[in-house]
Amino acid sequence: MTINKVNVIKWAKRISYGLGILLALFICFYASIHFGLWGKIPDKEQLARLKQSQATQVLDAHTDLIGKIYVYDRQSIKYDDFPQHLINALVATEDVRFYEHSGIDSKSLLRVFFKSILMSDDSSGGGSTITLQLAKNLFGRKNYGPFGIVVNKIRESIVARRIEDLYSKEEILTLYLNTVPFPDNTYGIESASEKFFNVRTKDLTLVQSATLVGSLKANTSYNPRRYPEKSGARKNVVIHQMEKYGFLSEMEANKATTDSIVIDYQNYSPNEGLAPYFRAEIKKQLDSLLKQKKYRKPDGEMYNIYHDGLKIHTTLDNTMQRYAEAAMAEHMSDLQRQFEKAYGQNAPWLKGKSAFEAAKKRLKSYKKFKAQGLDDKAIEDSLKRTHQIDLFSWDETTVASMSTLDSLEYYSKFLNAGLVSLDPSNGAIKAYVGGIDYSFFQFDHIVQSxxxxxxxxxxxxxxxxxxxxxxxxxxxxxxxxxxxxxxxxxxxxxxxxxxxxxxxxxxxxxxxxxxxxxxxxxxxxxxxxxxxxxxxxxxxxxxxxxxxxxxxxxxxxxxxxxxxxxxxxxxxKPSNPMFITKIEDKDGNIVASFKDLYPERSESDMxxxxxxxxxxxxxxxxxxxxxxxxxxxxxxxxxxxxxxxxxxxxxxxxxxxxxxxxxxxxxxxxxxDNQQIGFSSTGLGQGANSALPIFAxxxxxxxxxxxxxxxxxxxxxxxxxxxxxxxxxxxxxxxxxxxxxxxxxxxxxxxxxxxxxxxxxxxxxxxxxxxxxxx
Incomplete structure (x- = not known):
């Protein structure tokens, strides 16, 4: 045997031993993850009773969504509510072999493993299936240091296999689309459809579906509200993928790529969107109402308004509410200008005026400094320190560097307003405007003031x-x-x-x-x-x-x-103001109805x-x-x-x-809001001039x-x-x-x-x- 052959055999044995050791290490590594040494992995029993956190929906009198109460902005829907083009867009873009594999694309997973371990390439990517992404969406990822991406990928692969054993492909798609994160801190396709396009998922167009699916790759970079051009380009990538895999004809694809994205953005966050003061009052009522034993779950547990996906049917009419909010803004923006102009340089909210000085002493920060024993000069100096704040204006919100005293002077000039409309026959509240802007003025002038x-x-x-x-x-x-x-x-x-x-x-x-x-x-x-x-x-x-x-x-x-x-x-007979008509759980069972909540008036109540x-x-x-x-x-x-x-x-x-x-x-x-400040004249401030025009x-x-x-x-x-x-x-x-x-x-x-x-x-x-x- 020649020396070269001996060397070859030696190296072959070494490589074999090395590969064997690597395989053994990988098996041990995998086993350590599988048996929970890196943290417990959900078992099949846990996955079988999978419970997702769902937003509580606040609905108007016509069951239109006006707001949500949530930790995660998510509301679940059924598979039958997904249009076929949405499913096709998702599969073509995210996992074209979805119906063929059992949760893991082994070839891609090995590529991720070797590139991550041997080449330290954290961006290797490309190994995720829809099921793997679902596992990640449901249980998140943890920081395991330099092994983080590998540990998380293996954990997700184990969970994915268990999910595939328990659920059908339709059920997996349903779970995925109800949990996947979209732009603007939105979870689930139904929430995203309503937020970006003001439609239910079942009514999404092909272009809208492609836009939302496209945003999944990077929900910040492809946010259609913030980056419409990038979002449009990504939408076209999705369309081409659908054409490539036979979900669209060339003609359909060409039309979809030329159609522009039209956003109809609806903000359901607590501080923004339609009827925020009304929604805040609804939340307060729910906090009290759901503590009562008769409105608890069958097992006696309290409903959680942040997680249990309740549906709150209210008396509000969303169109009347829009009209009321628009009427208030139209009048108040004009009245505010008149108000400031009438006072000129002698306004009572200016620094040094009695109204300002009294308001300063009511500040929480002033009281805190006073309690600490600071003298007036030290307090004044502390309140003069500047910081960046958002400034409300009837024209547009701006950011400015202001001290606490500057901010007090600025906001003390604003007039506020309230409007409520009731159906007198039953007390149903049809419109409810608690102030001029909930983001800046959260005091409710309908029930709190x-x-x-x-x-x-x-x-x-x-x-x-x-x-x-x-x-x-x-x-x-x-x-x-x-x-x-x-x-x-x-x-x-x-x-x-x-x-x-x-x-x-x-x-x-x-x-x-x-x-x-x-x-x-x-x-x-x-x-x-x-x-x-x-x-x-x-x-x-x-x-x-x-x-x-x-x-x-x-x-x-x-x-x-x-x-x-x-x-x-x-x-x-005075009507009892009615906010809620009924409360349903996520399955449509009635938790409470208005007959329970609002006693009827009798003739003796005249x-x-x-x-x-x-x-x-x-x-x-x-x-x-x-x-x-x-x-x-x-x-x-x-x-x-x-x-x-x-x-x-x-x-x-x-x-x-x-x-x-x-x-x-x-x-x-x-x-x-500062009751020391009134209008400069009766002509301007009388109810016929200040409040009546909002109603008109x-x-x-x-x-x-x-x-x-x-x-x-x-x-x-x-x-x-x-x-x-x-x-x-x-x-x-x-x-x-x-x-x-x-x-x-x-x-x-x-x-x-x-x-x-x-x-x-x-x-x-x-x-x-x-x-x-x-x-």
Whole structure:
């Protein structure tokens, strides 16, 4: 045997031994992974009861998706909901031999192993099948140092084989498409379809399917919202793959590659998208509701709104909501400019002004520094440190470097707003705007905020008066008087009405929001009777027993005010505001229904008589037709059957409007969150100018949409003959010559005598704490 042959044999043996050792090491390495030395691998039993985290869906009254509650933005659907071109695009691009293998492409896996180990090439890739990707999606990857990619790949191969043993190919595709991550932190094809194209998966077009499948390669780089050109190029790669493997003809492929991608982006994140304040309130209600035993799972376990895939059916109408949000933005952006311009360089929110200084001391950071013992100078210096922040603007959001004090000054100038619309027949909330932008102003002005309501409280006073026997044609002098029982309080009216020798009917007085008469009506009716009447109408907030409540000094929420006003068009019964109609689990089983959640009203819940209701509606119609809300007719040209009430509080800090229609009650509010800051003038800040236009623009949009004719074209019922007869009187009456000459302060003396009698009988009015002017 020659030396060369001996050397060859030696080297062959060495290589054989080396390969044998490598194979043995690989087997040991594989076994160490298989038996859990690198971490427990899910067994078949665990995989058989695979449970995926699913987002809770918040649906509107038409079952359209308006938002989600989730940790992972995922909602599962069935295989039958996948269009065939979506399946074809996925298989052609990600795993063309999907139907042939048993979860692992062995050739590709070996290539990954040897290139990773022998060549240290972490980017070898190319070995993943759809099943392997599913294993990765379900259980993630861990950091195992330099062996990380190999350990993870082997773990995934073991899980993939087990998945293939347990599930059919259709079931694997279903699991994959329901879990795979898409751009913008979106999990699952249904969530991605709705987010990027505003369609259900079953309605995806070929181009849309190819776009989403294409994004799987790199869901940041191929995000169709952020990088449309890259996404379009990747979409064409998917189309060509489909043509290459026979899923598309050449003609179909050519058409699909020339079709552009049209995004209809829907943001369902908590801070953005449609109705964020409403969704936040729904979440709060669910947090409380699902703790109750009767709404738990059959095994007694609580539902988890982040993982259990509940479906929350709500009363909201997504189109009405869009109209409401658009109306608010249109008006508030313009009103904000007027607000700032009217103050000019003397704005109350500027540094050094009392309102600013008071707001500064309410800051959490100020209180924290104060608690640490810092003096005022040190606190000021700390609050002057700058940092990058997002700035809200009606034009566009920008980023700026600002200190805490700069930010306080900037945000203190913004007016905020609230709107809620209810179906008075059942309390169903149809639109809900809790503020101007949830991303920046998360305080909800519908249920969290309580503000003085101004003249919107006056109808409760007049309702109580009618219920206690006052005739609708009662004439009351407009002249201002002084109430000595409340520290010589002298409520007055806007304009020059205080000294006129006129007597107004109740209808004229309410429709024109006459302060002096509202207080006289309260005194005549009795403070206790007025408070009782308001409570009957659904007001739950505390009403202080002072005469100034006639002018709206009570602090109420927008929602409870709306609830009270529904009684005027709901058979004298206040509706219970309804948010949720039913809750279903992910399989469609009913967890709760509105019958459980909202008790029905009975005849015993009537807050006042039917005659009183009809009279009050006529009063409130007059407010729109000839009183403080006439701009609904003159400026906005609204022909609808309408009643309503404006309201403005002292120093023009709050503007209100209540719009009443036969099938819709809407309340709007406008003001500054810093209650030391009001409008610079009544002309700008009065409810008719600050809050009413939001309702008017909202109603204009509803009028233009024939789908809402049943609401916008509804008519009020005709009052009875008896009610019409009781209203048959002139709106005003002038005192005769001799009464004007010799009457003096008779009116004032009469009220004083009445109050003295009431005091002797034990009536208590208390002292007036604030002198509120309202119109």
């Amino acid at each position: 309580k503000r003085q309501v101004g003249s919107t409280f006056k109808p409760f006073v007049y309702t109580a008066a009618l219920e206690n026997g006052m005739d609708p044609c009662t004439y009351i002098p407009i002249k201002a008087i002084t109430y000595t029982d409340v520290n010589n309080w002298r409520p007055t009216n806007a304009g020059s009405l205080d000294d006129e020798d006129l007597n107004y009917s109740l209808q004229k007085a309410l429709s024109n929001s006459i302060n002096t008469i509202a207080v006289k009506v309260l005194y005549e009716t009795g403070l206790g009777n007025v408070i009782t009447q308001a409570k009957k109408m659904g007001i739950t907030s505390n009403i202080e027993a002072v005469p100034s409540i006639a002018l709206g000094s009570s602090n109420l929420s927008v929602l409870e005010l709306a609830k009270a006003y529904t009684s005027y068009v709901n058979g004298s 807050a006042f008589s039917n005659d009183t209701r009809q009279v009050m509606l006529e009063f409130l119609k007059a407010t729109v037709n000839e009183g403080t809300a006439t701009r609904l007719r003159s400026t906005y040209q609204l022909p609808n059957a309408l009643a309503g009430k404006t309201g403005t509080t002292q120093d023009n800090k709050d503007g209100w409007f209540v719009g009443i229609m036969p099938k819709l009650v809407t309340v709007t509010w406008v003001g500054n 623009k909202y109603l204009q949009k509803l009028n233009a949409d024939s789908n809402y004719n049943s609401i916008t074209k509804a008519s009020f019922e005709s009052p009875s003959e008896a009610v019409l007869s009781s209203l048959n009187c002139d709106p005003t009456k002038t005192d005769g010559f001799f009464k004007r000459l010799f009457g003096g302060n008779k009116d004032e003396r009469q009220f004083k005598k009445k109050e003295e009698k009431k005091k002797k009988g034990g009536g208590i009015f208390g002292w007036l704490k604030k002198k509120d002017k309202d119109r």
